[in-house]
Amino acid sequence: MITRREFLQASLAASAIYGASGFGNWSRLAAQQALSQDQLLQFDDFGNLTLIHITDIHAQMKPIWFREPEWNIGVGAAKGQPPHVVGRAFQDMFKIAPASPEAYALTYEDFAALGRTYGRMGGMDRVATVVKAIRAARPDSILLDGGDTWQGSMTSLLTKGQDCVNVMNALGVEAMTSHWEWTLGTERVKEIVEALPFPFLGANIFDAEWDEPAFEPYKIFEKAGLRIAVIGQAFPYMPIANPGWMFPEYSFGIREERMQEVVDEVRAEGVDLVVCLSHNGFDVDKKMAARVTGIDVILTGHTHDAIPEPVLVGQTILIASGSHGKFVSRVDLDVRDGKMMGFRHKLIPIFSDVITPDPDMAALIDAERAPFKAQLEEQLGTTESLLYRRGNFQGTWDDLICDAVRSERDVQIALSPGVRWGASLLPGDAITREDIHNVTSMTYGQVYRTEMTGETIKTVLEDVADNIFNPDPYYQQGGDMVRIGGMGFACDVSKPIGERISDMVLLETSEAIDAAKSYTVGGWASVNEGTEGPQIWDVVEAHIRKLGTVRLDPNPSVTVTGI
C-alpha cells in the first residue's frame, strides 16, 4: 500500500536541500540568507487531502530555544528505535549532517553554538504563516491540535489559558484533544470548550461515576469529496500524573477496546479515512497501532518527539510533530475507494529567523501579552550556563530549581517533577520572569516542605522510574525521571520496579541514605489536594535574585546503567 519511494520522500524539509556545513562557520545572517521560507515550505503536492498537525505547544506563543534530549532511553522492544535515538546516532539514522539546521532542530549536540547560528524556533505567528501557506496550496486540509496547548507560560497561567485559546482559534484549529488543559479544572475547561469553534475530542474521557463517554469521541470531516473521521484520544493517565481532584468528574485510561469500538463505528458509517489525534505518547501509540485495527494515521503527541519520517506499524502511519511550536507536520494523503493509498510527509521546522511572522497573528499575540508585558520581561538575573530540562535524568534548569528549593525552603533534599516541557536559555542570556514561568508555570506550583524517610524517597524514585522504564508501553506515563537535589542515586533501567534504584547518598555529607531515617524534603507539583507553600516561580525568582549570575557545575549525582 505504501511505496518505498513515498516513504523516502517523507524526510525533513531542509535535508534534501542542505548537505554538511562546517560547524560554527555560519553567522546568523548567513543562515538567514541560505535557508529560505520557500525552501522550508517546499512540497510537491500529493494525493487529495492534507493533514496539518501541531502538538504540545505548552503555551509558547513566542519563539524559544528548546534543546532536544541527550537521554531518551528506550526499553524492551523500543530500545534503539525512534524516538529513543538521540544526538549523533539520530543524525546518522536520518542522514542529517552534524551542525546543520536539522541537527540543531532535532538533536542536542553543540546546542548553544548552533542556537546562536540558527536562531530561536517556533512562535505561533510563524506557525500561522506556515499554516496559511499550506492551506493556500491545499484547500482540502484539516488542522489538528494534539493538546498540551493551554499550559506552560506566565500569560496562560494569568489568563487561565485564554491567550492560547484566542491564538489557536485565530489559527483555525479544526479539532483538538487534551492533557494539561485539565489542570485548569473542570469548570474552566467546560467554560472554554463551550465557546470553542471546534470539537474538544476524547473517546477515552468517561464520566467517572457512570463510566459512560463524556466528550465527543470523534468528528467526521467532509473534504475533497471524502469523509474523514478524526478520533480524539486524551492523555490516558490524567488523574494519576496530574491532580485528579481538579477534574474528579472524569476518568481516562487507554481504553484500547473503546478505541477499537469507535474505529469500528466510524468504519461502519463508511468513512474513507480514520485519523487518531492522540495524546497517548509515542510508545503507547505504537503499541495501540499494532493492536487496534483500522486506523490509517495516528497524529501522536505527549512525549514531545520530533521524528523526521513517519513510523509505520502495519497499515498505520505514526506522525510525531515535536513540541513547543518547533515543528508543524504536513501530511499529504492519497485517499481513494475508502483507502489510504499513499502519503507524503514533511516535518517543517519553524526557524523563527527564516519564516516571516504572520502580521495579524503577531499583533494578536502582542495584544495578549500587553497587559503583562512589564511583569513578563523584567530581568531577574543572567545565566552563564546553558539552562535546559528535557532528558530522562536531571537537566540544568532543574538543578537550578532544586538549588532554589533547598536554599529557600531550607531542606536537605529537593524534588522537581520530570515534565518534558520548558524552554531552554543559552549562556549569556538574561533570565526574565517569563523564562522562569516557562519551566514552572502550572496551577499547582506550591512548594511543600515535609519529612520523608529514606524508604519513602526510594519508593517515590522506584515508582516514577517504572512509569518511564516499564518495558510494556501501556504502563508508561510519558514523563521523565523526577529530578533530585542534594541526593545522588544510581538507576539500573533494565531492572523491575523495586530494584532499579540503589546507592542513594546524601551529597552534603556523602552518607548513605538510611531507609529508617527522616530527611527534610521540599518539592513542587504535588498531585495532593491542599498542598501548602509558596509558588515555585517565586522561590526560583528569589534564589536567582540572590545569585545575580547563574553558574551551574556539571551534575554527576545520578549514575544510569542497564541501557
Added chain:
Amino acid sequence: MTITRRKALSIGLGGIAFAAMPGLSTAATMDELTAAFTGGATPGAGNITLTAPEIAENGNTVPVAVDAPGAVAIMLLASGNPEPAVATFTFGPAAGRQFAATRIRLAKTQDVIAMAKMADGSIVQAQATVKVTIGGCGG
C-alpha cells in the same frame, strides 16, 4: 460496591444472581479459591475477556468487567489483596449475557484474575496486571 446504571440494567435483565464471597472462608489463599472453583480442572485460555485499567486512577475503586459467553459462573480474584476473593457471579439459564462488572479495591500493584466455568465444567481464565501507583510526574 458500585454498579453503574447501565451495568445494573444488564444485570437485572439477565437475571443474574450475585453472591459476594466472604462466606466462603476467611482469607482463603489463591490456590484454595481456585481449587474450590475449578474442582481441579486446569484453566485454559479462550472465550473470556477481562477489562481493567493498566494503571488504576484510584486504587480504592478500580473498575473491572468480565465477559465470558456461555459461562455458568465467573470468579474474580485480586491476587495481591489480603483477601484475594472479590466476587463470584453465577448465571442461570435465562441470562441473556454472561457479563459482570464491579469496582474493586486493590491494595497494591497486582494481577487481577477472572475465571469462568462453562456448562461442561471446563474453565477459562484471563488476567491483567493493574498498577497502583503514587503518580505525579506526567509530562
